[in-house]
Amino acid sequence: MPPISQTKKSSKTKQCDLTKRLLAWYDIHRRVLPWRDPKGKRADPYRIWLSEIMLQQTTVQAVGSYYRKFLALWPDVKALAGAKQDDVLAAWAGLGYYARARNLHATAKIVANEMSGKFPLTAQSLRALPGVGGYTAGAISAIAYDEKQAAMDANAERVIARLYAVETPMPKAKVELHALCSALVPERAGDFAQALMDLGSAICTSRRPACPNCPWMSDCKARKRGIQELLPVKAPKMVRPLRRGAAFVALDKSGAVLLVKRPEKGLLASMLEPPLGPWEENFPSSARALKQAPFDATWKKRPGIVRHGFTHFELEIEVYMAEVANHPKLICHSQPSACGKRSTRGEGNPGVKHRPGSKDLDSLPSVRETRASPGMTRWVNTDDLRKVALPTVMRKIVEHALDTGGLLFSLRKP
Numbered sequence: 001m002p003p004i005s006q007t008k009k010s011s012k013t014k015q016c017d018l019t020k021r022l023l024a025w026y027d028i029h030r031r032v033l034p035w036r037d038p039k040g041k042r043a044d045p046y047r048i049w050l051s052e053i054m055l056q057q058t059t060v061q062a063v064g065s066y067y068r069k070f071l072a073l074w075p076d077v078k079a080l081a082g083a084k085q086d087d088v089l090a091a092w093a094g095l096g097y098y099a100r101a102r103n104l105h106a107t108a109k110i111v112a113n114e115m116s117g118k119f120p121l122t123a124q125s126l127r128a129l130p131g132v133g134g135y136t137a138g139a140i141s142a143i144a145y146d147e148k149q150a151a152m153d154a155n156a157e158r159v160i161a162r163l164y165a166v167e168t169p170m171p172k173a174k175v176e177l178h179a180l181c182s183a184l185v186p187e188r189a190g191d192f193a194q195a196l197m198d199l200g201s202a203i204c205t206s207r208r209p210a211c212p213n214c215p216w217m218s219d220c221k222a223r224k225r226g227i228q229e230l231l232p233v234k235a236p237k238m239v240r241p242l243r244r245g246a247a248f249v250a251l252d253k254s255g256a257v258l259l260v261k262r263p264e265k266g267l268l269a270s271m272l273e274p275p276l277g278p279w280e281e282n283f284p285s286s287a288r289a290l291k292q293a294p295f296d297a298t299w300k301k302r303p304g305i306v307r308h309g310f311t312h313f314e315l316e317i318e319v320y321m322a323e324v325a326n327h328p329k330l331i332c333h334s335q336p337s338a339c340g341k342r343s344t345r346g347e348g349n350p351g352v353k354h355r356p357g358s359k360d361l362d363s364l365p366s367v368r369e370t371r372a373s374p375g376m377t378r379w380v381n382t383d384d385l386r387k388v389a390l391p392t393v394m395r396k397i398v399e400h401a402l403d404t405g406g407l408l409f410s411l412r413k414p
């Protein structure tokens with residue numbers, strides 16, 4: 001048996017060899033991404049941070065146009081810190097997981113106002129910023145500063161689990177995978193992190209990994225055992241509860257839709273939505289749904305339902321639509337998901353009178369205020385819906401009501 005010092009040395013040599021091969025592969029095959037600087041150029045921490053927050057739970061394809069839009073609107077952290085939260089939420093609309101947008105804005109204010117516009121230099125200090133968890137901190141510090149950090153996103157976890165044939169189920173395996181990856185991180189920590197992401201995205205894919213093209217093929221333990229597609233072992237899927245409710249889309253003569261601002265805390269905080277009834281186990285009957293409507297009108301139920309998956313539950317919505325000649329003076333709106341209370345018309349927030357020609361509350365075009373806090377309402381022209389903070393599920397509801405065949409938002413990319 002070889003002495004321990006010799007075993008350690010050969011393991012270190014092996015790790016160096018793995019790292020070298022991966023970096024050599026990356027130097028040839030690195031992806032061109034909007035937030036990735038050309039080879040040899042030092043990355044801008046603001047851009048790296050912005051892209052990493054957007055990439056949390058979101059694909060590279062979905063993020064590209066949003067990243068470019070944010071950079072055009074707010075080219076540096078001070079500009080973003082000076083933006084209105086409503087404008088940040090509106091620019092984020094459609095990207096999902098909206099707490100990220102609020103954390104993004106909060107972090108920009110901290111960095112701009114309390115750190116002289118400079119992001120912290122280490123993963124540990126980055127973690128103190130809102131919305132920056134272990135992976136994001138590691139990725140930013142590795143890519144922006146070459147700090148020797150393992151940036152373990154789902155791609156990296158998959159590759160490392162296969163390389164070492166780790167059969168511990170996720171998420172329990174995370175600590176082990178992080179330790180194995182940390183041992184590989186070289187001086188070129190940023191390139192290594194991005195190489196691992198690229199390898200997981202292009203070669204070591206969830207299904208049918210292209211092992212013959214992989215720089216680690218000769219060392220991959222999972223491949224040697226033929227179990228690569230079985231790893232990483234996933235935790236059993238949680239059954240998410242189903243909630244159901246009704247939504248009310250009112251359209252005026254000018255083509256504007258009534259929207260309400262959600263509460264500042266909780267699910268989809270501060271975003272806009274058409275008035276909604278409570279979310280419960282079953283759909284309300286038509287008679288009951290009409291009692292939940294924001295005002296009296298000829299509400300017609302659209303055929304079909306809208307489905308949307310949130311992290312912890314599934315939502316199904318029946319959509320009622322009404323065309324109105326004038327803006328109703330009294331608008332009542334319940335916000336079921338914000339407080340869990342059942343609130344129907346007459347029990348909800350009292351409305352106030354429409355004030356024609358009143359000034360917009362922010363810089364967004366063609367947005368007319370009709371009621372102030374709580375649950376501020378606006379009539380937003382359909383042409384401007386993509387410019388306001390309307391989350392994906394609410395976009396689906398409006399699309400369904402207006403029967404636009406998915407064209408209202410998808411034809412005009414942000």
Ligand code: SF4
Nearest residue numbers: 204211214217220228
């Ligand atoms: S050899 Fe195959 S399974 Fe192993 S790391 Fe490479 S692509 Fe993944």
